[in-house]
Amino acid sequence: MLRKHPYAVAVCDSCGTTASDAAGVIVHFFDEGDALEAVTSEGGPDGAGAWEVLPTLELYCSACHPRLICAYVGHRWGEEHQCMCVDGYLSGGCGERAKVCRRCREVRTTHQHDQYDGGTR
Numbered sequence: 001m002l003r004k005h006p007y008a009v010a011v012c013d014s015c016g017t018t019a020s021d022a023a024g025v026i027v028h029f030f031d032e033g034d035a036l037e038a039v040t041s042e043g044g045p046d047g048a049g050a051w052e053v054l055p056t057l058e059l060y061c062s063a064c065h066p067r068l069i070c071a072y073v074g075h076r077w078g079e080e081h082q083c084m085c086v087d088g089y090l091s092g093g094c095g096e097r098a099k100v101c102r103r104c105r106e107v108r109t110t111h112q113h114d115q116y117d118g119g120t121r
């Protein structure tokens with residue numbers, strides 16, 4: 001017989017992304033438990049990384065979870081290197097420095113318009 005079953009989808013509470021598979025197709029789960037298990041499994045729903053579920057049952061996708069950690073404990077900056085921005089690329093180097101967060105991949109440069117804290121975090 002055919003039975004209509006309400007399905008569950010997993011939505012990131014931070015960016016609103018709906019869990020999809022590697023091909024970008026939104027995944028429909030049998031129920032909430034099934035959804036949680038699938039998105040928090042290694043690799044996550046699309047192979048890009050596991051989602052995180054908070055004690056409050058908020059869900060964070062693999063892109064937002066590192067940013068959430070950084071928001072709480074600060075970025076984990078990598079080594080400073082030469083800025084590789086478009087300006088610098090066109091003029092053969094802008095002379096500014098840049099650093100990338102090892103956790104969330106956020107980039108901070110010494111450009112005036114960019115907020116550069118200069119700290120070690």
Ligand SMILES: [Zn+2]
Nearest residue numbers: 012015061064
């Ligand atoms: Zn997200």
Ligand SMILES: [Zn+2]
Nearest residue numbers: 070075101104
């Ligand atoms: Zn970060």
Ligand SMILES: [Zn+2]
Nearest residue numbers: 083085088094
């Ligand atoms: Zn630059």
